[in-house]
Amino acid sequence: MSRPRQAPAVLFGWAYDHGEFAVVADESSPLVRLILDHCGFEHRIEELDAWGIEPGADDRDQQTTAAGVAVELLAVAGLRVGNWHEPQQGTADVVRHYRWLRSTDPFPDAAAVERAAAAEAWERLSTRELDPVSRQTTEEVASGLLRVEARRTLDGTEWMLATPQGEPDHYVGLRHDLKDGRFGITDDYATWFAGQARRDFRIDILRETRPPKSARACAAALAGAPVRLSAGLADRPVHPAVAALEARHR
Numbered sequence: 001m002s003r004p005r006q007a008p009a010v011l012f013g014w015a016y017d018h019g020e021f022a023v024v025a026d027e028s029s030p031l032v033r034l035i036l037d038h039c040g041f042e043h044r045i046e047e048l049d050a051w052g053i054e055p056g057a058d059d060r061d062q063q064t065t066a067a068g069v070a071v072e073l074l075a076v077a078g079l080r081v082g083n084w085h086e087p088q089q090g091t092a093d094v095v096r097h098y099r100w101l102r103s104t105d106p107f108p109d110a111a112a113v114e115r116a117a118a119a120e121a122w123e124r125l126s127t128r129e130l131d132p133v134s135r136q137t138t139e140e141v142a143s144g145l146l147r148v149e150a151r152r153t154l155d156g157t158e159w160m161l162a163t164p165q166g167e168p169d170h171y172v173g174l175r176h177d178l179k180d181g182r183f184g185i186t187d188d189y190a191t192w193f194a195g196q197a198r199r200d201f202r203i204d205i206l207r208e209t210r211p212p213k214s215a216r217a218c219a220a221a222l223a224g225a226p227v228r229l230s231a232g233l234a235d236r237p238v239h240p241a242v243a244a245l246e247a248r249h250r
Contacts, residue, residue: 006080012067012094013084014209020067021050023084031077039070064203068098085208101202104195110149117141117148117160134183137174152205161201169194
């Protein structure tokens with residue numbers, strides 16, 4: 001008979017208004033408090049029922065690093081941590097997630113992303129009326145003059161990170177409005193900034209920042225219950241952090 005899954009001691013997440021935050025299941029744990037204080041999570045965020053880093057005290061990269069250190073210290077201490085946005089993830093998943101966020105390494109699936117982006121660009125050229133700038137950008141992606149290495153669609157806008165052909169350390173940011181077809185360059189990074197550009201794209205675009213797919217599942221995870229949907233799950237109380245962000249995204 002398997003033992004019940006241990007409830008997370010801390011759930012880590014990120015919000016645009018607050019940066020990194022930590023939702024603590026047991027505020028009386030001195031070890032959890034010691035680790036979070038050590039990593040700068042001393043600012044109370046009442047609307048999320050969470051702890052964050054003092055606003056303006058650290059930039060985005062430093063906050064991400066601080067959260068990653070906290071995650072690893074808690075894991076080494078034998079405490080379970082979770083991802084507020086992906087409550088099904090276990091401690092090892094969250095440790096890997098924060099290491100990935102801090103990485104400046106090339107994207108391992110860049111070749112597949114480039115092929116998919118190029119194929120879609122060719123299709124748009126034959127099926128949509130595009131303004132001159134959007135057409136030029138689309139042609140460059142389709143022909144491989146701009147090689148898309150990473151991308152994600154958020155709220156109807158597709159964000160991409162690409163390198164001009166023959167310039168692997170020269171990154172440009174692309175913005176594609178899926179509704180009206182506008183497509184162009186938004187950022188142009190110096191070659192010495194290549195690693196940081198990849199890291200920024202992971203932190204700003206590729207990471208999950210939306211509320212959990214199931215607020216009820218997140219509440220169940222905090223309560224130590226199995227993370228699954230069931231007939232009785234709707235009766236479980238929603239954690240305040242979940243309710244706050246759900247209300248904002250309605």
